[in-house]
Amino acid sequence: xxxxxxxxxxxxxxxxxGIRHAExxxxxxxxxxxxxxxxxxxxxxxxxxxxxxxxxxxxxxxxEKTLAYIGEAENVLKRLQNxxxxxxxxxxxxxxxxxxxxxxxxxxxxxxxxxxxxAHSAGRYDLENENQSNxxxxxxxDRDSMEEFLDHLRxxxxxxxxxxxxxxxxxxxxxxxxxxxxxxxxxxxxxxxLRDNKLSMQFKHITAQAVQTxxxxxxxxxxxALARIKxxxxxxxxxxxxxxxxxxxxxxxxxxxxxxxxxxxxxxAASAIIAGQPMNGRTSWKNESGKTLKDIEESVTKxx
Numbered sequence: 001x002x003x004x005x006x007x008x009x010x011x012x013x014x015x016x017x018g019i020r021h022a023e024x025x026x027x028x029x030x031x032x033x034x035x036x037x038x039x040x041x042x043x044x045x046x047x048x049x050x051x052x053x054x055x056x057x058x059x060x061x062x063x064e065k066t067l068a069y070i071g072e073a074e075n076v077l078k079r080l081q082n083x084x085x086x087x088x089x090x091x092x093x094x095x096x097x098x099x100x101x102x103x104x105x106x107x108x109x110x111x112x113x114x115x116x117x118x119a120h121s122a123g124r125y126d127l128e129n130e131n132q133s134n135x136x137x138x139x140x141x142d143r144d145s146m147e148e149f150l151d152h153l154r155x156x157x158x159x160x161x162x163x164x165x166x167x168x169x170x171x172x173x174x175x176x177x178x179x180x181x182x183x184x185x186x187x188x189x190x191x192x193x194l195r196d197n198k199l200s201m202q203f204k205h206i207t208a209q210a211v212q213t214x215x216x217x218x219x220x221x222x223x224x225a226l227a228r229i230k231x232x233x234x235x236x237x238x239x240x241x242x243x244x245x246x247x248x249x250x251x252x253x254x255x256x257x258x259x260x261x262x263x264x265x266x267x268x269a270a271s272a273i274i275a276g277q278p279m280n281g282r283t284s285w286k287n288e289s290g291k292t293l294k295d296i297e298e299s300v301t302k303x304x
Contacts (some may be wrong), residue, residue, distance in 0.1 A: 035091060056089075058092070119164050
């Protein structure tokens with residue numbers, strides 16, 4: 001099994017929306033989240049004057065996705081003061097520096113390049129970065145240290161409320177040697193069905209594939225959907241129209257196809273979008289053995 005991590009978060013003014021300092025026990029890195037209107041208070045934080053990488057988060061005008069910008073600086077605070085004047089979209093910054101002051105310009109350039117690649121690959125947020133950052137050439141030992149830094153950074157970033165680096169599913173994600181060893185251990189398939197297990201749905205002449213994750217259900221790229229949008233679709237009607245507008249669903253012959261993986265918060269939402277009408281996702285999605293989600297969940301609860 002994966003090893004657990006202990007995270008400490010210090011709320012400077014005692015609120016969850018103010019400046020927060022986050023750290024993982026026994027790691028020299030640190031993350032600081034700060035709302036835009038309190039950036040001036042960072043002048044009292046020495047951690048903000050160090051080399052590091054940062055994320056600006058806000059909302060764009062043309063998408064419901066969160067908009068983000070990823071950058072690096074030898075002095076994070078100085079760069080943020082520049083962004084206050086030149087970038088309007090953001091309302092929160094989260095930056096990462098090192099307590100032992102061992103991060104150099106080359107290190108943070110390497111981190112920035114990797115973070116942009118990971119954020120693009122995850123596809124959760126729209127990135128304002130116009131160009132891909134050039135990766136710094138680092139000695140092998142430094143590269144390994146920075147890859148470890150990235151792993152811890154990702155955990156802290158998620159704990160601070162942003163999953164920008166998290167892949168929607170583990171399909172196609174390269175595993176570490178430790179993860180490979182763990183995955184080879186015998187596990188009870190029924191008890192772990194809610195963690196990235198393959199599902200499929202057939203309705204009329206269309207077929208869709210998905211995996212269920214900790215966040216919901218991810219319909220996979222290439223899955224089919226009916227083009228129709230019935231009036232009974234109600235609350236999901238706008239969602240389907242938005243997916244078409246964003247070209248996540250595109251026309252293919254008389255039907256539609258998913259052009260990328262897409263996360264739905266419930267199996268019924270995924271089923272409704274695919275069928276163009278309300279459907280019970282707990283009975284329409286089945287695993288490779290033909291069991292519905294309803295049957296699987298009930299078989300798990302019987303053993304509790």
